[in-house]
Amino acid sequence: EAQVTQNPRYLITVTGKKLTVTCSQNMNHEYMSWYRQDPGLGLRQIYYSMNVEVTDKGDVPEGYKVSRKEKRNFPLILESPSPNQTSLYFCASSLDGPNQPQHFGDGTRLSIL
Amino acid sequence: GENVEQHPSTLSVQEGDSAVIKCTYSDSASNYFPWYKQELGKGPQLIIDIRSNVGEKKDQRIAVTLNKTAKHFSLHITETQPEDSAVYFCAAPRGGSYIPTFGRGTSLIVHP
Numbered sequence: 001e002a003q004v005t006q007n008p009r010y011l012i013t014v015t016g017k018k019l020t021v022t023c024s025q026n027m028n029h030e031y032m033s034w035y036r037q038d039p040g041l042g043l044r045q046i047y048y049s050m051n052v053e054v055t056d057k058g059d060v061p062e063g064y065k066v067s068r069k070e071k072r073n074f075p076l077i078l079e080s081p082s083p084n085q086t087s088l089y090f091c092a093s094s095l096d097g098p099n100q101p102q103h104f105g106d107g108t109r110l111s112i113l
Numbered sequence: 114g115e116n117v118e119q120h121p122s123t124l125s126v127q128e129g130d131s132a133v134i135k136c137t138y139s140d141s142a143s144n145y146f147p148w149y150k151q152e153l154g155k156g157p158q159l160i161i162d163i164r165s166n167v168g169e170k171k172d173q174r175i176a177v178t179l180n181k182t183a184k185h186f187s188l189h190i191t192e193t194q195p196e197d198s199a200v201y202f203c204a205a206p207r208g209g210s211y212i213p214t215f216g217r218g219t220s221l222i223v224h225p
Contacts, residue, residue, distance in 0.1 A: 004156075031211070042119075042202060042217040043157070050211065058212050090156050098206035098213040099145040104156030 006105035021076045023091030031094045032074040036087040081112045115140040115207040119216025134219045137185040142208020146186045151200045193223045
């Protein structure tokens with residue numbers, strides 16, 4: 001089954017404690033991206049990757065890092081989380097860019113205390 | 114950058130009625146316009162999309178229309194059912210960019 005898998009689904013942690021949210025897709029897609037979803041603001045892109053070792057900033061990259069060492073995986077790293085990063089996060093993938101249908105994971109709800 | 118405005122933010126209809134959600138965009142170079150449905154606890158899922166060389170596309174009870182001159186596109190759902198209740202998002206990738214802009218979402222409630 002074609003899918004995007006994120007882990008964990010829920011996480012409560014404290015300010016400053018590094019965390020990683022993993023994302024994996026099984027569709028051999030080149031384009032992967034991370035979004036955060038906040039009430040009233042819709043989906044905003046954090047980072048995207050066009051292919052292995054190629055990443056770039058989205059609209060809200062501050063406080064986040066990503067890596068793309070393998071085609072299927074695109075982890076999101078919060079080196080020093082802060083309360084304003086409390087949000088619902090989605091990983092997505094598409095064949096080769098935003099002009100193709102995006103497949104989303106089921107989300108990770110992060111609470112930073 | 115691209116600005117996408119989506120209206121209404123909330124839409125309440127009776128089962129069997131039609132629902133229309135509209136998005137306007139600012140970047141005339143945008144050429145792909147998807148609509149996503151997000152159910153509670155799930156990620157957004159593509160329900161229909163349209164490219165700029167087409168004016169209308171239909172898939173059973175769902176249709177999307179595009180007016181490139183006026184820079185707006187709309188989602189039409191006919192014969193609504195309770196399972197259509199969800200949040201709907203439009204999106205418009207910016208021309209020459211790999212960053213899409215999403216509308217802020219419409220919460221559709223279909224009353225049985």
